[in-house]
Amino acid sequence: MPTVLVTGCAGFIGSHLCERLLADGFRVYGLDNFDPFYRRETKEQNLTGLLGHPNFGFAELDLRHGVETLNAAFPDETPDVVVHLAAKAGVGPSVNEPAAYLDNNVVGTTHLLEWMRLRGVQRLLFASSSSVYGNTPRRPFREDEPLLASCISPYAASKLAGEQLTYTYHHLYQLSVLNARFFTVYGPRQRPDLAIHKFIRLLRAGQPIPVFGDGTTARDYTYVTDTVDGIVRGVRYLMAQARVYETINLGNNRPIPLLELVAAAGKAVGVTPELQFQPMQAGDVEVTFADISKAQQLLGYNPATSLETGLQAFVHWLDAVPEPAQA
Structure with missing residues (x-):
């Protein structure tokens, strides 16, 4: 039975991924630090369907605490593949807390890579982000786009730094890597701070929708099961390769303008949106x-x-969800 270690397993994408891997016959080890960016109860609800599964193991730990913390949590396990989703999330908040984002996303990733090197784990799927492209003019975004001057947020910079680190370990230690750049994932369990979750709660409460800019900004919204399917295909791809280093986009290939998204959210809940334009x-x-x-x-x-x-x-x-998941 192949084994996958999933970091950030209690999060939105991570919990869906673990469920899919278990359904597909993998053994899964998960870790999460329950970062207080949103409520712990929400992440605990995400784990509800996982903790009793005979092929799932869990450890609460923070990657920033180093290799020995990983060794203590997983003393005997050597996974076939690591899927590294754990990160401090959010573009906007990273502008106000850049050091925290670099600490979590760069230092934490470095410790994980070192643990993999020392443990002899040879396959990694690294969760990167569409934010690394910034406002690059060539569209659609291609993986071969030069990105030396693209990042316009600390979050984006931390993700691009993660990609650079994975290449370093590929070059020095023959690590097989698939960097997957996610594009605005949505669906059940989505983080409460993200647009779709926020908009639908505001619509139901009869409150106006904040529209940042003139409403023409657009995102390549990708449903969570589609993203998870791409990740699982990536895991299988890594297991079939001797040594590889690739970067891919996991998006939907169709940008949705903000005003179109708001209208679609209003239709989904049967409410006509009231717009509140902001900078x-x-x-x-x-x-x-x-x-x-x-x-x-x-x-x-x-x-x-x-x-x-x-x-x-x-x-x-x-x-259907209990109230804590909506806060």
Whole structure:
């Protein structure tokens, strides 16, 4: 039975990924530090379906605490693949706390890579971000885009630094790596601070929707099961390769303008949105737009969930979850 270590397993994407891997017959070890960016109870709810599974093991730990913490949590386990999702998230907050983002996302990643080197783990899928492209003018975004002067937030810089670190370990220690740049993932369990979650709660409360900028900014919204399918395909790809270093986009290949998203969210809950225009936020990019041809070629990746279907699924989940997950 192949084994996967998933960092950030209690988060939005991580919990969905663990469930999918278990359903596909993998043994899964998960770790999470329950970062207080949002409520611990929310992440504990995300783990509900995992903790009793016979092929799932969990450790609460912080990667910033070093290799020995990982050794203590997993003294005997040597996973076949590591999927590194754990990170301090959020573009806007990173502008106000840059050191915290570099500490979590760069130092934490370095400790994980060192543990992998010492333990002899040879395969890594690293969760990067579309934010590394910044406002690059060539669209859709391609993985071969030069990115030396692209990052416009500390979060983006921390993710690009993570990619540089994975290449260093590939070069020095023959680590096989797949860097996966995620594009605005949404769906059940989405973080409460993200646009779709926030908009739908505001609509239901009869409150206005904040629109940053003129409403023409656009995001390549990707439903969580499509992203998770890409990750699982990436895990299988790494297991089939002797040694590889690749970077791929996991997006939906269709940017949705902000005003179109707000209208679709209003339709999903049956409310006409009231808009409240505000200045653009520091660190926000104008558009994200994934060229997914490389992921299609390497992995057979094919996102299939429409925005309408994804929003309906999110609303149904929001109706069913206990109150702490909505805060």
